[in-house]
Amino acid sequence: MKKFLNTAESFLPDALAGLAAAHPELRVDLDTGTVVRSDAPTEGRVALVSGGGSGHEPLHTGFVGAGMLDAACPGEIFTSPVPDQMLSAATAVNSGAGVLFVVKNYTGDVLNFEMAADLASEEGIEVQSVLVNDDVAVEDSTFTAGRRGTGATLFVEKIAGAAAARGDDLASVAEIGRRVNAASRSFAVALTACTTPSAGRPGFDLPEDEIEVGVGIHGEPGRSREKLRPANEIAADVLEIILNDHDLASGDEAIVMVNGLGGTPLSELYLVYGEVSSLLAKRGITIVRRLVGDYVTSLDMAGCSITVCRAEEPFLALWDAPVNTPALRWGV
Amino acid sequence: MKKFLNTAESFLPDALAGLAAAHPELRVDLDTGTVVRSDAPTEGRVALVSGGGSGHEPLHTGFVGAGMLDAACPGEIFTSPVPDQMLSAATAVNSGAGVLFVVKNYTGDVLNFEMAADLASEEGIEVQSVLVNDDVAVEDSTFTAGRRGTGATLFVEKIAGAAAARGDDLASVAEIGRRVNAASRSFAVALTACTTPSAGRPGFDLPEDEIEVGVGIHGEPGRSREKLRPANEIAADVLEIILNDHDLASGDEAIVMVNGLGGTPLSELYLVYGEVSSLLAKRGITIVRRLVGDYVTSLDMAGCSITVCRAEEPFLALWDAPVNTPALRWGV
Numbered sequence: 001m002k003k004f005l006n007t008a009e010s011f012l013p014d015a016l017a018g019l020a021a022a023h024p025e026l027r028v029d030l031d032t033g034t035v036v037r038s039d040a041p042t043e044g045r046v047a048l049v050s051g052g053g054s055g056h057e058p059l060h061t062g063f064v065g066a067g068m069l070d071a072a073c074p075g076e077i078f079t080s081p082v083p084d085q086m087l088s089a090a091t092a093v094n095s096g097a098g099v100l101f102v103v104k105n106y107t108g109d110v111l112n113f114e115m116a117a118d119l120a121s122e123e124g125i126e127v128q129s130v131l132v133n134d135d136v137a138v139e140d141s142t143f144t145a146g147r148r149g150t151g152a153t154l155f156v157e158k159i160a161g162a163a164a165a166r167g168d169d170l171a172s173v174a175e176i177g178r179r180v181n182a183a184s185r186s187f188a189v190a191l192t193a194c195t196t197p198s199a200g201r202p203g204f205d206l207p208e209d210e211i212e213v214g215v216g217i218h219g220e221p222g223r224s225r226e227k228l229r230p231a232n233e234i235a236a237d238v239l240e241i242i243l244n245d246h247d248l249a250s251g252d253e254a255i256v257m258v259n260g261l262g263g264t265p266l267s268e269l270y271l272v273y274g275e276v277s278s279l280l281a282k283r284g285i286t287i288v289r290r291l292v293g294d295y296v297t298s299l300d301m302a303g304c305s306i307t308v309c310r311a312e313e314p315f316l317a318l319w320d321a322p323v324n325t326p327a328l329r330w331g332v
Numbered sequence: 333m334k335k336f337l338n339t340a341e342s343f344l345p346d347a348l349a350g351l352a353a354a355h356p357e358l359r360v361d362l363d364t365g366t367v368v369r370s371d372a373p374t375e376g377r378v379a380l381v382s383g384g385g386s387g388h389e390p391l392h393t394g395f396v397g398a399g400m401l402d403a404a405c406p407g408e409i410f411t412s413p414v415p416d417q418m419l420s421a422a423t424a425v426n427s428g429a430g431v432l433f434v435v436k437n438y439t440g441d442v443l444n445f446e447m448a449a450d451l452a453s454e455e456g457i458e459v460q461s462v463l464v465n466d467d468v469a470v471e472d473s474t475f476t477a478g479r480r481g482t483g484a485t486l487f488v489e490k491i492a493g494a495a496a497a498r499g500d501d502l503a504s505v506a507e508i509g510r511r512v513n514a515a516s517r518s519f520a521v522a523l524t525a526c527t528t529p530s531a532g533r534p535g536f537d538l539p540e541d542e543i544e545v546g547v548g549i550h551g552e553p554g555r556s557r558e559k560l561r562p563a564n565e566i567a568a569d570v571l572e573i574i575l576n577d578h579d580l581a582s583g584d585e586a587i588v589m590v591n592g593l594g595g596t597p598l599s600e601l602y603l604v605y606g607e608v609s610s611l612l613a614k615r616g617i618t619i620v621r622r623l624v625g626d627y628v629t630s631l632d633m634a635g636c637s638i639t640v641c642r643a644e645e646p647f648l649a650l651w652d653a654p655v656n657t658p659a660l661r662w663g664v
Contacts, residue, residue, distance in 0.1 A: 002523040002524065002540070002543075002560060002634060003523070003600055004523075004563040004566065004596065004600040004601075004603055004604050004636065005562070005563050005600065005603060006562045006563055006564050006603075007562070011599075011603070014563075014603045014606060015599040015600070015602045015603040015606070016602075017603075017606040018601075018602035018603045018604065018605040018606025018607070018609070018624070019602045019606075020606075021605060021606050021609035021610075022602060022605050022606075022609070022622055022624050054599065055597075055599070057597065057598040057599045057602075058598055062598070191334040191335070191336075192334065208334070211334075228334060230337070230338045230339070231336040231337050231338055231346075232338050234336065262595075262597045262598075263594075263595045263597075263632060263634075264336065264632070265387075265389065265594045265595075265629060265631050265632050266389040266390055266394070266594075266626065266629070267343075267347040267386065267387070267389045267631075268335055268336040268337065268347070269336075269350075270347045270348075270350035270351045270354060270389075271336055271337060271338075271343070271346045271347040271349075271350045272336050272350065273350040273353060273354050274346060274347070274349040274350025274351075274352075274353050274354075275350070277350070277353035277354070278353075290354055292350070292354050294598065294626070297597060297598070299597050299599075300595060300596070300597050300634065302334060302595075302632065304336065329661060329662060330661060330664070331664075332662070332663075
């Protein structure tokens with residue numbers, strides 16, 4: 001294993017210490033396991049809390065800031081955070097207007113966020129949750145009943161975060177978050193496996209000429225092992241799968257993300273985006289906003305995911321609203 | 333070789349087509365090999381042009397936009413662009429106030445930018461150049477006489493770009509670019525080699541327990557092959573080398589970049605940043621601004637570089653000035 005780390009055990013706290021040093025606008029608390037906007041809570045505004053296993057950076061810690069998350073709870077690598085982390089975060093950010101939990105659909109995360117919601121309710125904090133389950137690759141997988149939550153998490157956090165920032169109430173913010181998830185589909189392809197610091201070796205074996213089609217963000221198996229093909233064929237296959245599961249039609253507008261899984265150069269992601277853009281144009285679907293880069297990663301995995309979200313009203317205005325976080329920033 | 337590409341031959345044009353599709357605010361011209369702000373030229377303002385071999389994305393194409401570059405000339409992977417590209421770019425962006433070439437110190441780039449400057453002069457375009465040679469690893473290397481130009485290129489492009497944006501004349505913009513280079517030092521460590529699409533295999537062999545200390549951005553040899561060590565020791569060694577070559581002293585302020593080479597997860601870069609931050613604090617040096625992420629890469633190479641720039645007057649105000657490019661954006 002070749003990584004920049006001190007010890008496998010201290011990897012997460014050491015990385016969070018670096019995040020804290022780089023971003024004085026965040027309160028990184030290693031004791032409670034939370035990353036909170038240092039100006040939290042904001043009086044009278046709904047607060048967003050997300051979290052999950054670490055190893056997917058910048059998700060979620062890099063999305064804490066104005067217009068997006070109020071707090072993130074980083075679990076150990078590929079391991080759900082515990083309810084106490086979520087409760088600490090909710091307590092730190094609640095201004096009385098309530099807290100929205102954004103939860104990726106993995107069994108541990110779902111159970112722990114539910115328990116945290118109960119604990120928060122007992123303390124008088126109103127909580128609602130949005131479950132993200134956009135990954136159309138497989139039903140029921142390692143760690144998951146139902147579909148996995150992946151790239152659309154960023155879309156939910158950005159768009160619901162903007163709704164909270166403009167002063168929507170908790171029910172409305174939750175509703176828009178659920179609508180974003182319902183309007184989004186994702187699918188990922190791995191060229192290589194990733195290596196966690198604790199395991200010290202790749203999570204699965206993948207021959208030099210094969211790809212994992214439909215891979216999960218922890219390296220969970222996808223739909224099939226296939227031979228490596230040209231990027232335009234891979235992009236066409238992935239879009240076919242996504243659109244077969246979506247009711248996007250000619251004339252529709254979409255927000256699209258081509259997301260690197262951590263080990264793939266930006267030039268390859270742009271190349272894939274070019275193919276996706278051409279293929280959607282041929283179907284009469286217009287990409288009105290896009291992200292190309294590493295946003296929801298799997299440590300050092302080479303590969304990419306594609307997320308397509310229908311740009312329903314009022315998603316676009318909320319997408320364009322100012323955001324000021326370590327990993328996503330515009331309008332400020 | 334596992335990459336998202338159609339053919340090795342079409343890799344660069346396909347990636348640039350994707351860039352064009354993602355960024356309608358850029359004019360990507362495959363015929364002239366240029367990426368130009370679509371609102372160029374800006375009347376009465378000095379324009380910045382940079383370029384070099386591709387494979388270091390987002391450098392340089394991702395830094396074209398308001399407050400930074402007016403145009404970039406992407407060469408083939410790890411190959412200098414040709415003088416005609418630079419001349420096309422200079423012609424497209426010159427408003428009569430002159431053009432600054434930002435040139436990384438590699439023999440091919442230097443010769444070709446010199447030839448382009450001569451050609452531009454013949455066409456009545458006033459040109460000055462800033463040579464970036466911040467990499468303290470080695471004197472004279474593959475492709476280079478003198479020191480290599482690496483991470484400080486971003487600093488020169490950002491700070492000189494802001495000087496041009498506020499209306500400084502050509503001599504002043506060039507002068508500030510040269511001062512930024514003189515105030516900056518960089519050093520890189522590779523954990524793995526990178527693979528170019530045309531070669532199809534890693535550029536060098538590196539045993540599973542060794543690192544290349546002082547590696548160049550094309551995988552050129554560094555100072556030594558060493559055993560992999562804990563990140564805090566690597567960071568300490570790299571800073572020692574950088575500061576031995578710099579006159580930074582206790583009480584000084586610095587702008588620092590911990591830059592991923594393409595295949596290294598963000599969490600590891602933050603971990604390294606945490607070590608750098610602690611080590612500089614112990615020397616009484618205050619980091620006043622920082623970047624942590626992939627900015628000057630080497631395709632899929634795992635590794636990172638550290639750049640330290642003394643925050644002399646007026647660098648900080650120019651650093652903070654608005655910038656609106658695909659890869660660097662704030663204040664807008």
